[in-house]
Amino acid sequence: xxxxxxxxxxxxxxxxxxxxxxxxxxxxxxxxxxxxxxxxxxxxxxxxxxxxxxxxxxxxxxxxxxxxxxxxxxxxxxxxxxxxxxxxxxxxxxxxxxxxxxxxxxxxxxxxxxxxxxxxxxxxxxxxxxxxxxxxxxxxxxxxxxxxxxxxxxxxxxxxxxxxxxxxxxxxxxxxxxxxxxxxxxxxxxxxxxxxxxxxxxxxxxxxxxxxxxxxxxxxxxxxxxxxxxxxxxxxxxxxxxxxxxxxxxxxxxxxxxxxxxxxxxxxxxxxxxxxxxxxxxxxxxxxxxxxxxxxxxxxxxxxxxxxxxxxxxxxxxxxxxxxxxxxxxxxxxxxxxxxxxxxxxxxxxxxxxxxxxxxxxxxxxxxxxxxxxxxxxxxxxx
Amino acid sequence: xxxxxxxxxxxxxxxxxxxxxxxxxxxxxxxxxxxxxxxxxxxxxxxxxxxxxxxxxxxxxxxxxxxxxxxxxxxxxxxxxxxxxxxxxxxxxxxxxxxxxxxxxxxxxxxxxxxxxxxxxxxxxxxxxxxxxxxxxxxxxxxxxxxxxxxxxxxxxxxxxxxxxxxxxxxxxxxxxxxxxxxxxxxxxxxxxxxxxxxxxxxxxxxxxxxxxxxxxxxxxxxxxxxxxxxxxxxxxxxxxxxxxxxxxxxxxxxxxxxxxxxxxxxxxxxxxxxxxxxxxxxxxxxxxxxxxxxxxxxxxxxxxxxxxxxxxxxxxxxxxxxxxxxxxxxxxxxxxxxxxxxxxxxxxxxxxxxxxxxxxxxxxxxxx
Numbered sequence: 001x002x003x004x005x006x007x008x009x010x011x012x013x014x015x016x017x018x019x020x021x022x023x024x025x026x027x028x029x030x031x032x033x034x035x036x037x038x039x040x041x042x043x044x045x046x047x048x049x050x051x052x053x054x055x056x057x058x059x060x061x062x063x064x065x066x067x068x069x070x071x072x073x074x075x076x077x078x079x080x081x082x083x084x085x086x087x088x089x090x091x092x093x094x095x096x097x098x099x100x101x102x103x104x105x106x107x108x109x110x111x112x113x114x115x116x117x118x119x120x121x122x123x124x125x126x127x128x129x130x131x132x133x134x135x136x137x138x139x140x141x142x143x144x145x146x147x148x149x150x151x152x153x154x155x156x157x158x159x160x161x162x163x164x165x166x167x168x169x170x171x172x173x174x175x176x177x178x179x180x181x182x183x184x185x186x187x188x189x190x191x192x193x194x195x196x197x198x199x200x201x202x203x204x205x206x207x208x209x210x211x212x213x214x215x216x217x218x219x220x221x222x223x224x225x226x227x228x229x230x231x232x233x234x235x236x237x238x239x240x241x242x243x244x245x246x247x248x249x250x251x252x253x254x255x256x257x258x259x260x261x262x263x264x265x266x267x268x269x270x271x272x273x274x275x276x277x278x279x280x281x282x283x284x285x286x287x288x289x290x291x292x293x294x295x296x297x298x299x300x301x302x303x304x305x306x307x308x309x310x311x312x313x314x315x316x317x318x319x320x321x322x323x324x325x326x327x328x329x330x331x332x333x334x335x336x337x338x339x340x341x342x343x344x345x346x347x348x349x350x351x352x353x354x355x356x357x358x359x360x361x362x363x364x365x366x367x368x369x370x371x372x373x374x375x376x377x378x379x380x381x382x383x
Numbered sequence: 384x385x386x387x388x389x390x391x392x393x394x395x396x397x398x399x400x401x402x403x404x405x406x407x408x409x410x411x412x413x414x415x416x417x418x419x420x421x422x423x424x425x426x427x428x429x430x431x432x433x434x435x436x437x438x439x440x441x442x443x444x445x446x447x448x449x450x451x452x453x454x455x456x457x458x459x460x461x462x463x464x465x466x467x468x469x470x471x472x473x474x475x476x477x478x479x480x481x482x483x484x485x486x487x488x489x490x491x492x493x494x495x496x497x498x499x500x501x502x503x504x505x506x507x508x509x510x511x512x513x514x515x516x517x518x519x520x521x522x523x524x525x526x527x528x529x530x531x532x533x534x535x536x537x538x539x540x541x542x543x544x545x546x547x548x549x550x551x552x553x554x555x556x557x558x559x560x561x562x563x564x565x566x567x568x569x570x571x572x573x574x575x576x577x578x579x580x581x582x583x584x585x586x587x588x589x590x591x592x593x594x595x596x597x598x599x600x601x602x603x604x605x606x607x608x609x610x611x612x613x614x615x616x617x618x619x620x621x622x623x624x625x626x627x628x629x630x631x632x633x634x635x636x637x638x639x640x641x642x643x644x645x646x647x648x649x650x651x652x653x654x655x656x657x658x659x660x661x662x663x664x665x666x667x668x669x670x671x672x673x674x675x676x677x678x679x680x681x682x683x684x685x686x687x688x689x690x691x692x693x694x695x696x697x698x699x700x701x702x703x704x705x706x707x708x709x710x711x712x713x714x715x716x717x718x719x720x721x722x723x724x725x726x727x728x729x730x731x732x733x734x735x736x737x738x739x740x741x742x743x744x745x746x747x748x749x750x751x752x
Contacts (some may be wrong), residue, residue, distance in 0.1 A: 067713030077603035101747030134596015134629030
């Protein structure tokens with residue numbers, strides 16, 4: 001659109017990528033929303049054309065309106081406990097699969113270490129989830145109902161089932177480690193625990209898969225733009241992350257002669273996660289929603305996570321020869337997974353606090369539908 | 384459509400889907416922002432009746448007369464104030480005309496009131512959108528006095544009636560926002576404890592004594608309505624008690640009052656009938672009548688929000704008449720209930736989970752030494 005003869009002197013606009021960095025305030029000279037502390041300590045994206053501190057640009061890049069730059073949707077009120085749970089729960093889930101594999105292939109140390117890791121992870125997970133509740137003393141209300149429309153309810157039951165099996169396999173390991181009397185009630189209990197070892201191990205592996213994957217649905221089934229729009233890629237990011245993190249933990253804990261399968265598991269996880277994460281960013285770029293995953297605190301965590309994933313993956317290739325290399329790459333992989341979870345959660349919350357990520361994609365898809373002549377499903381009607 | 388498919392998307396009767404047998408008619412609001420005067424009586428009545436605490440310190444936002452900010456745990460009605468220049472009014476009118484030209488769906492039967500068309504001429508802007516008949520001075524009378532001044536070309540209404548006055552240089556949009564009580568409510572779908580439930584009137588209500596404050600509903604609401612009450616809330620009662628801290632809170636459509644055949648506090652107190660309460664079908668019909676009337680009077684920018692049962696949330700229980708694009712009022716332009724995509728999400732996650740098991744099998748059995 002040319003509005004002035006001087007426009008011809010401007011450099012050509014970048015093709016393809018649409019960047020929206022600003023909005024049209026509801027009022028001429030939009031006012032910063034100081035009361036809610038929306039942009040405490042940093043310059044709000046809104047105040048760039050107002051607030052009286054600077055001169056407003058002559059031609060505002062008016063893409064859409066907003067109500068004083070206030071967020072339309074609300075971010076989930078989750079603190080660091082939830083991304084920490086995503087990481088620890090992923091480690092627990094992957095460890096369950098490693099434990100089952102180690103049990104089948106007779107790798108004693110790997111089995112013991114991964115089972116204990118799984119149990120620790122599941123216990124920490126539960127504690128983190130309870131701690132993040134607004135009313136922690138009511139955590140048992142989660143068990144009032146089974147609700148398939150709620151990924152959190154489904155996840156609660158998956159975690160509970162996994163915890164039950166992990167408890168059984170941990171008891172079995174404890175029975176092996178501690179010398180127990182053959183006779184009497186303790187001996188009977190030890191024999192019972194040994195008898196359920198195999199079914200519990202299978203059950204743990206079967207519950208591990210949904211435990212690693214459901215957390216992606218937990219995030220995607222919200223209106224948080226970045227999470228909802230990455231619903232096709234996020235499950236693969238999260239299972240890949242679970243695989244490489246749990247394998248990384250075993251690279252640290254277990255001697256290298258038993259961690260061959262864990263290294264392969266880690267490499268599959270690394271490849272899966274890198275590909276899925278790349279596709280996630282591509283998809284968000286198409287929707288012009290990639291800013292939160294590329295910039296800001298979330299973006300830098302995700303960049304660091306990628307570097308650590310690649311480094312850990314390359315280190316894993318050498319980890320069969322040196323315990324030091326194994327420990328280093330294991331730590332890198334676990335750190336990468338934690339950073340990925342924190343980065344995804346922070347990017348999502350960032351996308352919910354800025355109305356441009358809500359209004360922009362919604363208006364574009366609305367326009368696309370209108371261009372196709374599809375108007376029956378609009379929330380706005382006339383007559 | 385099957386029972387299960389109906390639960391997540393599309394038009395349906397939410398009370399019956401929730402298992403109510405022989406429910407009463409679905410209730411809802413019709414908020415006509417064209418006659419809102421921004422008195423905030425609805426905010427006050429809501430706070431009073433529901434004994435809601437203060438959100439926090441008393442701050443001035445600098446956003447016109449809106450010092451409430453937005454809907455939240457302790458703010459269940461919120462009056463938005465938007466100040467617009469002539470340019471923005473003109474843009475709003477253009478976008479409204481475009482909606483008509485697009486052939487936006489007509490919800491239900493067309494209102495077609497012959498009585499309305501006879502009262503029509505002349506049309507145009509006074510200083511404010513005209514109130515409905517019987518509730519204020521007739522716009523026709525006001526404008527007929529100016530008829531002599533009519534000489535310029537000020538455009539026409541949708542029907543082609545010439546306008547008699549210019550666009551005002553400034554206008555104030557005021558709109559009372561509230562929980563939408565969606566047909567497909569994201570908050571209700573994702574609640575893991577069953578604290579949120581569908582009432583027999585088709586509304587969505589939180590049981591504060593069941594909610595454990597997981598906060599999932601907050602992220603699932605496409606309108607940013609529901610919120611968890613924080614301990615920064617300030618009591619307004621003598622004993623200093625703030626109820627339900629850490630628990631998700633939102634408009635109940637005065638479930639307690641409805642149970643005693645009373646209308647919600649906000650609707651009862653509204654002095655201009657901008658907030659109307661009743662059976663949702665009646666509210667949608669009233670909204671259609673009103674938007675047709677405004678169009679006929681030349682207010683082409685008038686449009687309905689939430690009256691379409693085919694939209695992303697299956698239609699809202701609270702229907703609005705707006706005078707500009709929804710995002711101007713802080714409403715999403717294309718809200719979608721995330722749970723409508725849930726089957727797809729669980730399928731993808733299932734594939735990923737099976738992949739993880741397969742990866743484990745390959746890792747242990749594939750390269751066995």
